Amino acid sequence: MGRLCFNDVLLCEPRMIDPSMSTGLWWCQSPEDVQAVGVNAVCLSVTGRWEDVKNCGDWLSQFPFVFVASPDRELVEQVRRHVRGLPVLSPREGAFGGYPSITAFLEAHLPSEINGILYGAVMEPSYGLLELARVSVLDEREVPRTLSGLPVLDKLTGGFRSGELSVWTGKRGEGKSTLLSQILLEAIDQGHKVCAYSGELPAGQFKAWALVQAVGPGHLDLFQDPEVGEQISCAQPMAARRVDEWWAGRYYLNDIRDGSAHDEDRILDEFTYANRVLGCDVFLVDNIMTTRLSGDRDFYRAQSMFTQRLTRFAKAQGVHVHLVAHPRKTQQGKPVTDGDDISGSGDIANLADNVFSVRRLSDEEAENEGCSSLVYVMKVRNRGKRGKVGLEFDSDSCRFYPPGKGPSKAYGWERMGEQTTLVDLGDAPVPFEESGGNV
Incomplete structure (x- = not known):
């Protein structure tokens, strides 16, 4: 299955990569999913770090968009955070029909049905940009x-x-x-x-x-x-x-x-x-x-x-x-x-x-x-x-x-609480005290 490329960051099969295709680059969860998708599929290598994905920016920019081919929301967030300058799409709700991965999906479906996962994909907001109209105003008070x-x-x-x-x-x-x-x-x-x-x-x-x-x-x-x-x-x-x-x-x-x-x-x-x-x-x-x-x-x-x-x-x-x-x-x-x-x-x-x-x-x-x-x-x-x-x-x-x-x-x-001032009376007589000790 394939080989490591791009400074040991991404795993793909270079012969199956065609940036001119309109289906974009499919970012998969595992090497097995990369093999299942075949064309324009990639995943983070075993030795790769998300922080190093930026080093692959020039290569990634060849594609019109990146589609996260997984129902795993955590993977979507990682791709959204580390793939910069490109549209990142995620599967619509229910696209995987409850299957946990592309590999599991294809075990129950025909290979021709895989592109259906891309239909209705959701455009993820850029990790580094906010739409001002949606920003909550800070109340100084x-x-x-x-x-x-x-x-x-x-x-x-x-x-x-x-x-x-x-x-x-x-x-x-x-x-x-x-x-x-x-x-x-x-x-x-x-x-x-x-x-x-x-x-x-x-x-x-x-x-x-x-x-x-x-x-x-x-x-x-x-x-x-x-x-x-x-x-x-x-x-x-x-x-x-x-x-x-x-x-x-x-x-x-x-x-x-x-x-x-x-x-x-x-x-x-x-x-x-x-x-x-x-x-x-x-x-x-x-x-x-x-x-x-x-x-x-x-x-x-x-x-x-x-x-x-x-x-x-x-x-x-x-x-x-x-x-x-x-x-x-x-x-x-x-x-x-x-x-x-x-x-x-x-x-x-x-x-x-x-x-x-x-x-x-x-x-x-x-x-x-x-x-x-x-x-x-x-x-x-x-x-x-x-x-x-x-x-x-x-x-x-x-x-x-x-x-x-x-x-x-x-x-x-x-x-903190009521305060009592203590005064040293010295030899002064005690109030209300008679010589006999009776009041």
């Missing part, structure tokens, strides 16, 4: 999203939408990670579940900083570092316990103690598990420089490829991914106000749906701007907007907040 909790930023972006990737950049120490940590808390407060990869911070330190932000300035213990005299803040124990109850089952962190934890495949595997099993829909990669990238030897190209994978993950799973990327070293102290300033091949900003830069201002700049930090909104694909957002920063609680508003927002853990 129904798109899942999370808000940053910063009104001006949310007005510019419309919130962080599902299926999108946001890239954050800025100089080291400008507040990118701190602001994103706060944005994850906002997501939890809005009922979302989050998962973070932090390539630099051990889990204990990551949680300590997140706790300080979560409890806020009203629930902090402040003390002086005895060695350097610097003021340090930490969450009060009772507040920390309440926060643990609040974000239990909602906040997950990649364990970087494992040797492979920084591999891009591992990160994406953990994110996929967090989404499918745990229900997480907001993700953070902080930062791309700490990931162990694979594939391309060129580091910048590898960064771009990883960003592509994150973008596909976001769109396929309907989640939002925040990615921290550093600016180019050539900036030399200049503010990062353009996506082209991001380190890498230049594709990272192009692939992102949103691009932001965080910058801490000098005292002189802060006086002129009326704030201590700026977030530059460099790209919002959904809205086409650009702008800048002024923020203040509370160093004790590590919270950003709008100028004039204050950092004392109460998160959900403070709203």
